[in-house]
Amino acid sequence: MSETTPASGPAEDATEPFRAESAFKYTAALAADIESRWQDVWEKEGTFNAPNPVGALADPAAGDVAAKPHSFIMDMFPYPSGSGLHVGHPLGYIATDVFARYQRMTGHNVLHTLGYDAFGLPAEQHAVATGEHPRVSTEAAMANMRRQLRRLGLGHDSRRSIATIDPDYYRWTQWIFLQIFNSWYDGEAGRARPIAELVAQFEAGSRPAPDGRPWAELTGAEREDVLGEYRLAYSKEVPVNWCPGLGTVLANEEVTADGRSERGNFPVFKSNLRQWMMRITTYSDRLIADLDLLDWPEAIKQQQRNWIGRSEGARVEFAVDGQGAGGRAITVFTTRPDTLFGATYMVLAPEHALVDAIVPAAWPAGTHDDWTGGAATPAEAVAAYRATAAAKSDVERQVDAKVKTGVFTGAYATNPVSGEPVPVFIADYVLMGYGTGAIMAVPAHDHRDFAFARAFDLPMRCVVRPTDGRDQDPHTWDDAFDTYDSVIVNSAHSTDDVATEDRISLDGLSVVEAKQAVTAWLAGRGIGEGTVNYRLRDWLFSRQRYWGEPFPIVYDEDGVMHALPDSMLPVEVPEVEDYSPHTYDPYDSTSSPKTPLSRNEDWVNVELDLGDGVKKYRRETNTMPNWAGSCWYELRYIDPANGEKVVDPANERYWLGATAEKPAGGADLYVGGAEHAVLHLLYARFWHKVLHDLGHVSSVEPFHKLFNQGMITADVYRDERGFPVPAAEVEDDGHGGYTWNGEAVKREAGKMGKSLKNAVAPDEIADQYGADTLRLYEMSMGPLDVSRPWDDRAVVGSYRFLQRLWRNIASESTGELVVTDEPADEATLRALHKAIDGIRGDMAGLRFNTAVAKAIELNNFLVKRGSTPREVAEQIVLLVAPLAPHIAEELWRKLGHAESLAYADYPVADPAYVVDESVTCVVQIKGKVKARLEVSPEITDADLETLALADPAVVAAVGDAAVRKVIVRAPKLVNIVTG
């Protein structure tokens, strides 16, 4: 407000005292006063502190906590954005708060808090741009977010609000990393075990070292190499996604389908680099199987199954002839071993290691011109093809996917069943990263192979009988025939050229039978076996960034890796002069990463005593990815101050342990966006399972019930050039169009956010109406799991409801109670108990939109009634308390209660009043409503039928038609079927 307010303003106010809004009316000003007072009370009294069974957060006054029903409610870990929240962000937080408050009022010990996933790229980029330390900007952003969220009245246990950037927190992130590093997956036991147990096996000789030498004869480096093949966290040179534009490598999950970084949209290249990996693939089967134990949306489970991509099939070896091959075999993975007789050529991925070994010096006689790519020798052809394939971006590959390219290697392999020579190609439609990077091509029964065979004029052989009317000559086909629902043909050895005991015939077998038969035949000859393949890759776990957890790993002067002991944790993020990653031209695929931490030589070079005296070491300079801190935070919420253990077992068992309702254990409710379907949720499950295997947690899964909340969208207005204009300044032109500064603009739906200039801040709405109104509005907009558009104008509906609620209980002119002491009449009790019954069910089922509607109905009933009996007032206040806690606390206090209602008993419906005294029965004739009867809810079918048939309106409607049948569903419906 400026100081040059026109004189008329205050003068008017002064001369017209009637205009002044009553201090007792529920206005934004009064709401603000009530809300800040109650927020202070809750904070001062620690209202939402949840006692633990044991440890620093145990409360002797709380009694036997372990015997109390618990409810662990979580929101997905937020990144503290520097630009503040918009009204879409707190949707899930409000919902979990409403549910948590409801649970508290139904006798649960509720753990609900919110911490911060505070390592991250934006703070680092901000640091690069401004020189401000990421910790400074991150903590400022966290403080601002805490302030914004506090205003909403969220009942969080602030003692448990951890942040991943706190050394006390990431000390345990590093500790868990070491647990994973120091374990291996015992496939026979089906679980992770300490690496020391593996070492013991090697030492005892019960498990031979790979090269057969006794373990004691191996050098330290050699032993470390062997163990590196087993450790669940390992460092290895692997083909990775290198993103020069970001200056870091990325996990597969962070790369989009068109080969760009999910953050920043920079091109991503394949590059061989030494990186940290997590052996998540060893948990593939368990990650799939245990989904069945979880209460998650089916869509999310399906996404995880698809991501892991389990497929059953067989490995088959194809012997390669020709020079240089030296008795080598190419191993392929196929899901269709039943079509082996139809394999007429093979394809290797261009980067397959065996390619160079099998390439002959010259083209075999009679090589098809189209196969050579115009090169003089196979080696030249291969080199040229590799070069063009490597130069192609993934986008180009995508576009070119329909046109198959490739080149002949000059080598032939032998089909192990038919004995026929098959040419070996390289082509980029075979990916190195999947299966064995090599396929047997069955063009008659695979669409991709068919297209390739057509392009290169390769033979085809039909081995699955077509069921769609086509003949068995693939040359006449338009595409491959790939059904499973048929029988095998043309798949038998001729009796002449194979010895009897080696013969196999698949003819006449179903696809499923043939798979088994051929797999057994191959296994019997040692040239194949049934196997399971996964799409899931090991998880790339290192990043070349500053603002992340350092690895608790050092290298000695021989380059041998050493894990730091627990006593040296945490390894703190060092100070550096320059935070920026070495980024490159986004298209410079030949660049390679340099870590920001390597710049601080004082930090990198250390002298440590790791048990054999003080020696010089170099620290690992990669940092962990953003996911690390969020992979286990649910554990630290439980025991945030525990300095001895990551979490005390008694506390873990209480909050996360398995029960009849949650067989794998886990948090009772986890609410967040569907965008974390595979990344965070898969990684967190993996870590949790490792910790379970190693005995640190009793639960098998971190999150029992998952709920995906929808997004709040908002209208976007664009000018003629297509640029968004500030949505708040757009005006309706009255003819269905919109203008901004007089210029016509177009409306469309969009996400809410700064860039689209349509963000609405929760502070704005709280200023205008109060936080309770904002909470109520967000909860009433629609079902929690559906996206819905924000509508500024509609907020007033929730505000009016609270005003009417207030007015039903307290006078707007004096602030005094206006409730009456009369007992509630029967109609009022019925309205009340029906509301209680409905709202309880809605609360438990997270259907807050209909819960609000029912509360409004009850309140409207009281408005019409003209007065509010005290007993009803108390109940309605408790009913709305989870939704609008500040106004509820204030009214509760006015009603004479000295204690907060946070732990008051939620109203329970009296069944006697839930049923109406009389219900409206609908009488239909042929399904159309013709009459309504007021009947007792206890009426029998027979009585109701008699009553219905006697009703004058029914008699008139039936007329002289014959009644054929009468369906009675007492007490609500009678349907008369006439002839």
Place this chain on the structure above:
RNA sequence: GCGGCCGUGGCGGAAUCGGCAGACGCCCUGGCUUUAGGUGCCAGUGGGCCUUGUGCCCGUGAGGGUUCGAAUCCCUCCGGCCGCACCA
């Protein structure tokens, strides 16, 4: 291309088990209160028709089916959203 989810008034949505379609809210219209605006309160508010009332007909993306009865179940199509995408 494959897989999944979803289509209900002017708008957001409700109908929990196959049984009164449109709860609740917004918008809009009329009335009362008010000097006025705003707030508040009351009434109306899916479409159509007329005989204006306890009235009739139509109506849940389109078409078909099952059923005494379908927004709800089944089939085909149309439209939208999401995920995966040469995964052998």
